[in-house]
Amino acid sequence: MITYRIAHHNDIELPMQSRLEFCLTLFLCILLLLSGCGSAADERSSVTLTAEAADNVQPENPHGLMAFFQDGNITVSDTNSDNMLIQIPLSEDEYALFLSMTDDKQGCLLYCSSPAAGIMMKHLYITKDRWATYEEKDLSSLIDGYPTSLSALSMDQIYIGTQMRSNGYLFGTTDGGNSWTPVTVDDKYYQYGYILPVIADDPALYALLEYTDPAADAGAYVLCRRADASTAWEKIGSFMPEDFGELQTYYILDGALYIADSQGIQYQVKLP
Numbered sequence: 001m002i003t004y005r006i007a008h009h010n011d012i013e014l015p016m017q018s019r020l021e022f023c024l025t026l027f028l029c030i031l032l033l034l035s036g037c038g039s040a041a042d043e044r045s046s047v048t049l050t051a052e053a054a055d056n057v058q059p060e061n062p063h064g065l066m067a068f069f070q071d072g073n074i075t076v077s078d079t080n081s082d083n084m085l086i087q088i089p090l091s092e093d094e095y096a097l098f099l100s101m102t103d104d105k106q107g108c109l110l111y112c113s114s115p116a117a118g119i120m121m122k123h124l125y126i127t128k129d130r131w132a133t134y135e136e137k138d139l140s141s142l143i144d145g146y147p148t149s150l151s152a153l154s155m156d157q158i159y160i161g162t163q164m165r166s167n168g169y170l171f172g173t174t175d176g177g178n179s180w181t182p183v184t185v186d187d188k189y190y191q192y193g194y195i196l197p198v199i200a201d202d203p204a205l206y207a208l209l210e211y212t213d214p215a216a217d218a219g220a221y222v223l224c225r226r227a228d229a230s231t232a233w234e235k236i237g238s239f240m241p242e243d244f245g246e247l248q249t250y251y252i253l254d255g256a257l258y259i260a261d262s263q264g265i266q267y268q269v270k271l272p
Helices: 016-042
Strands: 002-004 012-014 051-053 065-070 073-078 083-089 096-101 107-112 122-127 135-138 146-152 158-163 170-173 192-195 205-213 218-226 234-239 247-253 256-261 266-270
Touching: 065 096, 073 107, 096 146, 107 146, 146 192, 158 205, 192 247, 205 247, 205 256
Parallel strands: none
Antiparallel strands: 051 266, 065 073, 073 083, 096 107, 107 122, 122 135, 146 158, 158 170, 158 192, 192 205, 205 218, 218 234, 247 256, 256 266
16 A cells, blocks of 8 residues: 555555556646636637738828827828828927827827826817817826727717726727726736727727737737627637737728738738
8 A cells, every 4th residue: 555645634545556547637637727727818719810911001091181290299281282280289298199080070189298107198189170170188087008099980989099007908988088988898908909990981990909828928919899889899809910019000901900010010810
C-alpha cells in the first residue's frame, strides 16, 4: 500500500492500480479546467472574422468638410472650394479633433485637449448652417475617458467612442448632447471603443471594441452593429490583425470593414 497526502487533509491509502487511475483522472480534470478557463477569457463572439492585408483605400468625403488646427484656432474648411468656413478660438492646446456631419448643413465637431493629470477638456460644437454659426457644449464632466471617435446619426443622436477608464467605452446622447449615458454591449472588459462613420442611406451603426487577447497577448477587436435606433447592439464577430499598431482610420465600404494603424498598415475584414 502507498500513502498520499492530498491538499493537507487526512491521509488516503490507495492501491497501485487505483493510484494510476486517480492520477489519470486528476490530470484530465486539470486539462479540462484549463481549457475551459482559456476559452471563457478569450470569448468575445462566436464568429471569427478574417483580417486580410489590403491596399490603402480612402472613403469618399460626402460633405466636403475638413477640420484642423491652425494658428491657435480650430478651422473648418470646404475641401471642394478651399474656402475657410469658420475659425473657433482655442483656450487649451491642440490635441484632437473629430468631425461628423449628418448632411451638408448640420453636424458636430468634438475638440479634446491633451490630458493633464488625467483631466481632459472636451467641447462639442454643433452647427445647423454649415458652420456659419455654432453652439458650444462643455462635455468635460459628462464623458469619461479619452475620446477616440465621433459619429452623429442625427442632431439628437450622437455617439462618442473612448478609451475606457471607469464607466464606458462608448457614450451616447439622444437629446443633442445635453446628457450622455455609457453604452454597454456586454459585460466583457474592452479597453477602447471606436464608433465608425455613418454610412449614407444606411440606418445601421457600427462600432469596434478593442481588448487584449490573453492567449496571444495582443490586441484583438470585436465588430458590433446596431441595426437602427430601436434595436440593441449585436456582435458580428471578432478578429486579430497581425503586427497591428495603434488604430488610426476605420470605416465600412462596399460590404467590408477597412482599418489602418498609425504606421499605414491596412486590413480588410469582409462582413458576414
